[in-house]
Every structure is written in C-alpha cells, then in structure tokens.
Amino acid sequence: MEYKDYYKIMGVARDASQDDIKRAYRKLARKYHPDVSKEPQAEARFKELGEAYEVLKDPEKRVAYDQLGTNWKANQEFRPPPDWNAGFEFSERGFGGGDASQYSDFFESLFGRSFRSGYDAYGGAAGNASGGRGRGGASFHAPGEDHYAKIMIDLEDSYTGATRTITLQVPEVDVQGHVSTREHRLNVAIPRGIRPKQYIRLAGQGAPGRGQGKRGDLYLEIEFRQHSHYRVDGSDVYLDLPVAPWEAALGATVKVPTPEGIVELKIPAESATGRKLRLKGRGIPGKTPGDFYVVLRIVPPPANDEAAKAFYRGMAEQFKSFNPRARLGVQT
Structure with a gap:
C-alpha cells in the first residue's frame, strides 16, 4: 500500500490554515472536474483531490494524519502502526465520517472504520450515544456529542486493575484557522479483566451540550502495548519459552514468568519445538478467564569453543541415524 501525501496533492504547506485548504481545493476541483477538464487523467486526479480534501478539511482527521510524521514520502510503501492514532480524542462524526469505499486503500486503512459507540468496558449497552436534535426539531437543549479515543495500557493492568493518569490531545481550530490541539x-x-477493543465509558467527559443539555460521554478504546514477553489472542496469553535440548528430551521442571508472577512448569520428556503447554485459567481474568499458553522453543548451546564443538561432533556420531528432515522426504 502506497503512502499518500495529502498536502502535496493539494499543493499546500503542512501548516496551511483551513481556509487555505478550502481555497486550494476549490481551485483544483474546477481545474480537474471530469465534466469540464481537458487535463490528462482528470478523473483520477479529481478523485485523489477529493480524498485529500476529505482528510485535510476536517481538523480531527487532519490531526490524526499528521501523527504519521513528515518522514513518509508519496508512493512509499506504508503500513499504519497499530498505535498510530492512540491518545487523540475525536468525535465519531469527525473521525469516522466519509465513505471509505470510494477512496484508496491508504485512506481506508486510516479512516475506514468508525468507533463503536454505546458499549461499556465489557461490551454491554451503555446508553444512547447519539446527540443531535430533539423530537419536533427542537435543538436549544441538546446533549453534547460523545467523544472517542484509543489508549494504550500494559497487559499487567488488565490482570490487576489499575488507576492511570492519561493525557489526550483534542483537535481545535484557532482564530487564524490553523489546526492545533489542547x-x-x-x-x-482500568477495570480488571478488560481486553483489547473493549471500552471504558467516562460519563460527562465528551462535548458540551447546547442550552441545558448534558455533556456527552467519552469512550476509551483499549489496546495493549506490545509486550517484550507475551502476546495476546482474545483472552488467551502466549509466551515463547526457550528450553535447552536436554530439558526438552529428558523432561524438566522449569520456572516460567507469567503476568501474575513466576510459576513452575513441568516439561514432558520428548517435547519438540512448537509444543504448547496450557496453564488453565491463567490468561486474562474474567467471568470466563482465558488460558496461558507456553510454546516451547528449543535453543541449542553455542558451539563457540573447541570443547563445545567436540561435544557436537560426538552428538552427531551418536545420532548419525537420526534424520530431522525425514518428514520432508529428504535423505541425509
């Protein structure tokens, strides 16, 4: 997937005001409108302009896009980092608006989904998340919009529960029309047992209402930071555990780190790399807790001196009839 430089497409500087962006789009849209333009590939250029304008005209999308940084070049191979939009507070209307299907894969990878509103930390209904006009078109007293943000937490926070201070960046437009954040x-x-893609609802922390309307709510979507040891699949947690060849061949009892502390694990004899050992109920806590899986990875000692090399030569002689590639139909 190719990176798209929307500022370059629009012919504006990265610090252009919202009015500058609007003027640039109107000028280029007239030039490349397929009904009147004689320019080569006018239709494709017009579509590309529409996509760039969809992002840059909206302060929320623009702030999110800007977080990708200035090091990316047009047409460069691109994959959005999983936490690229973490820590930014958006309205659902602003971030998820627009029909992603009419734009490029690049646009869809960034803005092709909207936040799921109306869910609490455990996926249950959390009340009506809509604002807008009341019955009969009255709008003087109207609830504020709900806001949404993605936050990154540690896996251990889900095991124990925690209280964390977070700082979100809220997009705003200043009096000169430049996009900034507060x-x-x-x-x-952080509730114990919360999992990725679930939400924490903070009542009254969204946008102000109109008149005497209540403030909207703030929904925090949970993601786990990448962990140095563990990986998560649903409610299950996995650890790749290095073991020595003799531990795998003869069996052993070894100490294993888990998010809840060190446990002793019995490795069965004649284990191979890739074997999974389950610690039932030691995954992410919950009414039905996940499991903790230990995946064995056999690690041979290095042959970095003459004694070690001699040992390996003796092993090769001892097991000369052993063919590790027999299943592949390859002879030694």
Missing part, C-alpha cells in the same frame, strides 16, 4: 487530562480506572 490537552485533556484524566484519571482513569
């Missing part, structure tokens, strides 16, 4: 600091209780 900080929104919050103390957030």
Whole structure:
C-alpha cells in the first residue's frame, strides 16, 4: 500500500490554515472536474483531490494524519502502526465520517472504520450515544456529542486493575484557522479483566451540550502495548519459552514468568519445538478467564569453543541415524 501525501496533492504547506485548504481545493476541483477538464487523467486526479480534501478539511482527521510524521514520502510503501492514532480524542462524526469505499486503500486503512459507540468496558449497552436534535426539531437543549479515543495500557493492568493518569490531545481550530490541539487530562480506572477493543465509558467527559443539555460521554478504546514477553489472542496469553535440548528430551521442571508472577512448569520428556503447554485459567481474568499458553522453543548451546564443538561432533556420531528432515522426504 502506497503512502499518500495529502498536502502535496493539494499543493499546500503542512501548516496551511483551513481556509487555505478550502481555497486550494476549490481551485483544483474546477481545474480537474471530469465534466469540464481537458487535463490528462482528470478523473483520477479529481478523485485523489477529493480524498485529500476529505482528510485535510476536517481538523480531527487532519490531526490524526499528521501523527504519521513528515518522514513518509508519496508512493512509499506504508503500513499504519497499530498505535498510530492512540491518545487523540475525536468525535465519531469527525473521525469516522466519509465513505471509505470510494477512496484508496491508504485512506481506508486510516479512516475506514468508525468507533463503536454505546458499549461499556465489557461490551454491554451503555446508553444512547447519539446527540443531535430533539423530537419536533427542537435543538436549544441538546446533549453534547460523545467523544472517542484509543489508549494504550500494559497487559499487567488488565490482570490487576489499575488507576492511570492519561493525557489526550483534542483537535481545535484557532482564530487564524490553523489546526492545533489542547490537552485533556484524566484519571482513569482500568477495570480488571478488560481486553483489547473493549471500552471504558467516562460519563460527562465528551462535548458540551447546547442550552441545558448534558455533556456527552467519552469512550476509551483499549489496546495493549506490545509486550517484550507475551502476546495476546482474545483472552488467551502466549509466551515463547526457550528450553535447552536436554530439558526438552529428558523432561524438566522449569520456572516460567507469567503476568501474575513466576510459576513452575513441568516439561514432558520428548517435547519438540512448537509444543504448547496450557496453564488453565491463567490468561486474562474474567467471568470466563482465558488460558496461558507456553510454546516451547528449543535453543541449542553455542558451539563457540573447541570443547563445545567436540561435544557436537560426538552428538552427531551418536545420532548419525537420526534424520530431522525425514518428514520432508529428504535423505541425509
């Protein structure tokens, strides 16, 4: 997937005001409109302009796009980092608006989904998340919009529960029409057992209402930071465990780290790389807790001196009839 430089497509500087962007789009849209343009590939250029304008005209999409940084070049191979939009507070209307299907794969990878509103930390209904006009078209007293943000937490926070101070960046447009952000600091209780893609609802932390309308709510989508040891699949947690060849061949009892502390694990004799050993109920906590899986990875000692090399030569002689590639139909 190719990176798209929307500023270059629009012919504007990265610090252009919203009015500058609007003027640039109108000028280029007239030039490349397929009904009147004589320019080569006018239709493709017009579509590309529409995509760039969809992002840059909207302060929320623009701020999110800008977080990708300035090091990317047009047409460069691109994959969005999983946490690229973490820590930014958006309205669902602003971030998820637009029909992603009419734009490029690049646009869809960034903005092709909207936040799931109306769910609490455990996927249950959390009340009506819509704002807008009341019955009969009245709008003087209207609830504020709900806001959404993705936050990154540690896997261990889900095991124990925690209280964390987070700082969200809220997109705003200043009086000169330039996009900026302000900080929104919050103390957030992380529920024990929360999982990725679930939400924490903070009542009254969204946009202000109109008149006497209540403030909207803020929904925090949970993602786990990448861990140095563990990986998560649903409610299950996996650890790749290095073991010595003799531990795998003869069996052993070894110490294994888990998010809840060190446990002793019995490795059966004649184990091979890739064997999974399950610790039932030691995954992410919950009404039905996940499991913790240990995946064995056999690690041979290095042959970095003459004694070690001699040992390996003796092993080769001892097991000269052993063919590790027999299943592949390859002879030694």
